[in-house]
Amino acid sequence: MGDPRKHRKKYETPVHPWQKTRIVEEIKLLKEYGLKNKKEIWKFTSFLKKYKDQAKKLIAMQGSQADLERQQMMDKLKSYGLIKPGNETFDAIFSLQIKDVLDRMLQVIVCKKMLARSPKQARQFITHCHILVGDRKITSPRYLVPIKEEPLVNFTTSSSIYSVDHPERPKPDEKKKSEMVIEAKKATKKVDVPKTNIKEVKKTEEKTKEKKVDIPKEVKKVESKPTVEKKEVPKKEEKKVETPKEEKSSEVKKDAPKIVEKPKEDKPKEESTKKV
Numbered sequence: 001m002g003d004p005r006k007h008r009k010k011y012e013t014p015v016h017p018w019q020k021t022r023i024v025e026e027i028k029l030l031k032e033y034g035l036k037n038k039k040e041i042w043k044f045t046s047f048l049k050k051y052k053d054q055a056k057k058l059i060a061m062q063g064s065q066a067d068l069e070r071q072q073m074m075d076k077l078k079s080y081g082l083i084k085p086g087n088e089t090f091d092a093i094f095s096l097q098i099k100d101v102l103d104r105m106l107q108v109i110v111c112k113k114m115l116a117r118s119p120k121q122a123r124q125f126i127t128h129c130h131i132l133v134g135d136r137k138i139t140s141p142r143y144l145v146p147i148k149e150e151p152l153v154n155f156t157t158s159s160s161i162y163s164v165d166h167p168e169r170p171k172p173d174e175k176k177k178s179e180m181v182i183e184a185k186k187a188t189k190k191v192d193v194p195k196t197n198i199k200e201v202k203k204t205e206e207k208t209k210e211k212k213v214d215i216p217k218e219v220k221k222v223e224s225k226p227t228v229e230k231k232e233v234p235k236k237e238e239k240k241v242e243t244p245k246e247e248k249s250s251e252v253k254k255d256a257p258k259i260v261e262k263p264k265e266d267k268p269k270e271e272s273t274k275k276v
Contacts, residue, residue, distance in 0.1 A: 010043055010046070011039065011042040011043040011045070012049070013042060014042070026041055029041055029099075029102070033102050033119055040142060043142070044101045045098060048097075048101060051073065051077065051093060051096075052093060052094060054069075054073060055094065058070050058073070058090075059090060073093075074088045077093065079147065079148070080144055080146055081146075082096060082100055082101065082104070104145055105141065105142055105143070105144065106131070106133065106138060106145050106153070107119055107122045107123050107142070109153055110122035110125065110126065114170050115154070115169075115170075117168075117170050122141070125161065126139060126140070126141045130155055131154075131155065133145065133149050133153055134152040
């Protein structure tokens with residue numbers, strides 16, 4: 001026996017490990033496509049980078065060998081459905097993104113064909129040898145499916161999930177619901193609105209105040225708007241009820257009986273008796 005084969009890395013890690021924008025995008029892709037870890041994303045980024053670097057070299061090259069390599073590269077990308085037949089240009093290669101490659105995974109295609117309810121369930125079916133591509137049993141969820149093999153994806157006949165009555169098989173009602181959910185997600189994509197700083201707003205307000213010029217009052221003439229004559233509505237006359245006013249306490253009522261004071265009787269003065 002010869003020396004064992006040396007395993008080499010099939011992907012390149014990011015240059016800087018702590019980049020917020022990149023980390024947030026990777027987390028979104030993990031949830032959306034049901035991937036296991038970030039290594040799978042890095043493998044597809046290195047796959048794209050390989051073809052983009054090759055395209056850059058072929059732009060500068062000339063000759064029969066360059067034409068042959070260019071045609072081979074275009075044919076391979078067309079077979080995966082990454083480039084359309086009429087658009088065989090280098091600009092089409094440079095405009096490719098990670099989502100274009102992730103959509104060609106076997107895991108995603110099984111979910112799109114409604115053989116599974118979610119990407120994670122599709123991943124489980126593939127790893128447990130329930131999925132066939134043509135005559136081959138494929139156990140790798142990252143397998144890139146060519147366009148010719150896409151209609152041949154199905155369950156194995158020996159699998160229990162092959163029968164339509166199996167409880168894990170999605171029903172036609174669930175298919176419609178899942179399609180509606182996907183359309184709703186596409187319609188309700190949030191657009192990132194740039195946030196305005198408070199300091200910048202204050203600066204702009206100050207500038208506008210400085211630009212304002214004091215205009216004399218004589219120049220400021222406001223056009224008088226035509227006045228509309230208002231019709232007078234006759235008011236209803238309210239009947240006033242006169243309440244009897246109380247007379248002053250100083251005045252004496254006429255009908256009240258007069259009180260006559262009796263004259264005081266002079267009492268006889270006691271004669272003082274003087275003893276002699």
